[in-house]
Amino acid sequence: MKKTLLFLSFFIFLFHFSQVITAQNNDTTTFKPSVQFGAFLQMQGVFTQDRPQSPLLDSGRGWATQLQIWRARFMAGAKLTEKTSVFMQSEILSPIGFVDDTLKKIQEPKLIILDAQAEHKVSDNFLIYAGMQLTGVNRQGMQSPVTLMGLEFGWYQYPYNLFQNQALQNNFGRDLGVSFRGYVLNERLEIRGGIFRGRAVTKYSNLRANLRLNYNFLDIEKEHYYSGTNLGEKEILAVGAGVDIQDDYLNIAADVFADVTVGEGALTAQLGYMYLSGGDNTKNLKSFTPLVPNQNILFGEVGYYFSNLKLQPYIKYEAQNMNVSDNQYILNPNRIANNSFASNPTSQSKQNFNNVFSESRVGAGINYYINNFNCNLKLQYEQIFYGRFNGSNTETKSGGEVKLQLTCFLFK
Numbered sequence: 370m371k372k373t374l375l376f377l378s379f380f381i382f383l384f385h386f387s388q389v390i391t392a393q394n395n396d397t398t399t400f401k402p403s404v405q406f407g408a409f410l411q412m413q414g415v416f417t418q419d420r421p422q423s424p425l426l427d428s429g430r431g432w433a434t435q436l437q438i439w440r441a442r443f444m445a446g447a448k449l450t451e452k453t454s455v456f457m458q459s460e461i462l463s464p465i466g467f468v469d470d471t472l473k474k475i476q477e478p479k480l481i482i483l484d485a486q487a488e489h490k491v492s493d494n495f496l497i498y499a500g501m502q503l504t505g506v507n508r509q510g511m512q513s514p515v516t517l518m519g520l521e522f523g524w525y526q527y528p529y530n531l532f533q534n535q536a537l538q539n540n541f542g543r544d545l546g547v548s549f550r551g552y553v554l555n556e557r558l559e560i561r562g563g564i565f566r567g568r569a570v571t572k573y574s575n576l577r578a579n580l581r582l583n584y585n586f587l588d589i590e591k592e593h594y595y596s597g598t599n600l601g602e603k604e605i606l607a608v609g610a611g612v613d614i615q616d617d618y619l620n621i622a623a624d625v626f627a628d629v630t631v632g633e634g635a636l637t638a639q640l641g642y643m644y645l646s647g648g649d650n651t652k653n654l655k656s657f658t659p660l661v662p663n664q665n666i667l668f669g670e671v672g673y674y675f676s677n678l679k680l681q682p683y684i685k686y687e688a689q690n691m692n693v694s695d696n697q698y699i700l701n702p703n704r705i706a707n708n709s710f711a712s713n714p715t716s717q718s719k720q721n722f723n724n725v726f727s728e729s730r731v732g733a734g735i736n737y738y739i740n741n742f743n744c745n746l747k748l749q750y751e752q753i754f755y756g757r758f759n760g761s762n763t764e765t766k767s768g769g770e771v772k773l774q775l776t777c778f779l780f781k
Contacts, residue, residue, distance in 0.1 A: 400451055407444040407780025409458075409515065413437055418768035422757045430768070438465040440514070441478065444780055452490040458483050460541065483541060488593075494552040503594070504544045504565055505530065506581045506611025507622040509641050509668055513594035515742050515778050518637050518683055520734055520749040523668040525689040528620075528645055529661055536618065536647070536660040537577065538568050544577065552591065559583040559590070567615040568657070574616075581611030581622075587629070598681070599628050600674050600741060601635035617648025618657040634674045637683075641668040651696050659700030662693040662726070672736075681736040688729035693722050709758045724756040724763040747774045 415435040421427060444458040460483040467475045486500035505511050510526035529536035537544070548563030560582055567577025583590070587604040590596070599605065605628040613620035624641035647661030667690075672683025693701070695714040704710045704722055711718040734749030754767045 402450075403448045405444075405446040405781060407446075407778070409440060409442040409444065409780075410438070410777045411440040411514075411774055413439050413772055413774040416771040418770065420753065420755055420766065420768040424757075424759050424764075427766075432769075433468075435464075435468060436466050438478075439774065441465070442483065446780075453487065455487045457485045481540070483543060494556060496550045498548045498550070498563075499546075501540070501543050501545050502548065502563075503542055504539070504546065504548070504563060504579065504613075505542060505622075506579050506613045506620060507641050507643055507668075508583070508595050508607075508609050508624040508626055509597075509639065510542065511595050512597045513592075515776070516594075516599075517597040518672050518681065518736070519597070519670055519685050519732075520747045520772055520774055523641075523685075523687045524728075524730055525666045525687055526641075526668060528643070528664075528666060528689070536568060536657055537615070538566075546577075550593070552589075554584075556589050556591065557585050559585070561611075568618070577613070577615035577618075579611060579613035579620075581609060583607055583609035595626075596628070597639075598637045598672065598674065599635070600681075600738065601630055601676055604629050616657060617646075617650045618661060619646045619648070620644070631673070634676045636671075636673050637681075638671040639669065642666070647697060649694055649696050651700070658697055659702060662691050662697045662701065662722075664692060664727075665690045679738045681738070682734070683736070684733045686729070686731050689727060690729075691723040691727045693719050693726075695719070698722055721758075721763050724765070725758065727756055729754045742776075743778055745776050747776070748772070749774075 415437065417433045417435070419426070419430040419433070421430065438461070441461050442458050444456070446454060446456045448454045459480045462479040462481050463475050465475060465478055469475070482501065484501055484503070486498050486502045489497045491497060503511060505527070507526060509523050512522075514522065527542045530539045530542055533540055544565040544567065546563050546565030548561065551560045552558065553560065560580075562580040563578070565577045565579075568574060584607060586606040590605065590607065596603075596605075605626060607626045608624070609626075610623045612622075620643060622641065622643045624639065626639040628635060628637045643666040644664075645661055645666065646663045647657035647659070650656040650658045666688070668687045670683055670685035672681050674681040698704060698714040698719050701722070703726065710722060730751050730753050732749055732751035734747060737746045739745055749772045751770045752767050753770060754765055756763055756765055
């Protein structure tokens with residue numbers, strides 16, 4: 370029923386705005402197609418403290434060092450008509466310089482197509498997109514990586530949505546589909562929705578659909594990607610909520626974002642919540658049930674931009690808290706692969722599962738904007754809390770991580 374209502378709402382909204390009649394353009398100047406090119410480069414040093422799963426290895430914990438090219442994107446955009454444009458960008462499949470668990474150092478860049486989408490502007494307040502595009506219903510996961518306040522996206526903001534071997538079979542949070550973006554109530558209420566391929570067990574698999582609402586109380590946001598911070602250039606106070614569904618999979622999100630001038634600088638803060646579930650379907654073992662345990666995800670960050678110093682210190686917190694059901698416990702492949710878990714779901718065995726597969730992060734950082742978003746330097750420290758077995762019981766352990774990142778960006 371919920372899926373039917375969501376699809377129906379999507380098509381009603383799409384039909385309504387497709388009927389908008391815009392005023393004729395009296396400008397007799399001949400339109401000429403144009404192109405834009407750009408690049409986005411992030412290089413970083415990463416120092417990670419070992420997080421052993423066995424207590425016997427605690428005494429030998431060390432700090433691993435990585436020097437990486439984290440992102441290397443090439444971007445191209447073209448305006449084909451006054452209302453139609455296309456955008457494409459590539460990305461490296463793995464960080465260059467990354468040393469994996471087999472001690473292999475990745476040197477050869479492997480480029481993939483990250484985004485490949487067409488945009489049609491039906492009116493100033495309604496746009497349609499088609500192709501490979503970023504999808505989701507939480508604000509932080511739909512922000513541009515160029516304007517993030519934190520050094521990186523929240524660790525749990527693309528749950529089961531990041532790689533092709535995960536439950537939703539996406540590619541860095543991208544999926545193939547058709548979506549729209551529209552504005553009503555004096556452009557203060559934004560409505561986004563889309564239909565995507567999602568998980569495809571067979572070619573007959575149902576499609577994925579999502580819908581998001583975002584309301585701005587101060588300045589209006591009409592950019593395709595949300596901003597993570599505006600460095601005092603805008604006054605934003607927004608609340609949003611969304612739902613993402615496919616078969617038994619459900620993602621419900623809610624968030625609030627503030628970016629306002631305070632004194633000589635700007636205060637940026639955001640708080641987000643998501644509830645995820647793979648359902649409780651035992652009839653189809655290829656369903657989402659064994660892949661997405663019931664869970665709650667929290668994300669929060671607060672920072673202040675000192676405009677005269679071009680510095681922005683911030684603090685952040687995020688957590689992924691599991692609450693597995695009986696059937697999700699029985700079918701979960703990660704539990705089955707771990708011989709420490711009992712085969713039958715009891716309150717204790719499920720609690721052990723929740724403790725081992727839940728995780729949280731507490732961090733702080735400081736950004737130096739050499740030239741705003743075109744060139745900046747970020748330093749961040751995080752303490753990562755994870756669960757593990759200690760004998761027949763579970764416990765929480767933590768390890769540190771330090772990252773120093775240089776960002777260079779240009780698109781024009």
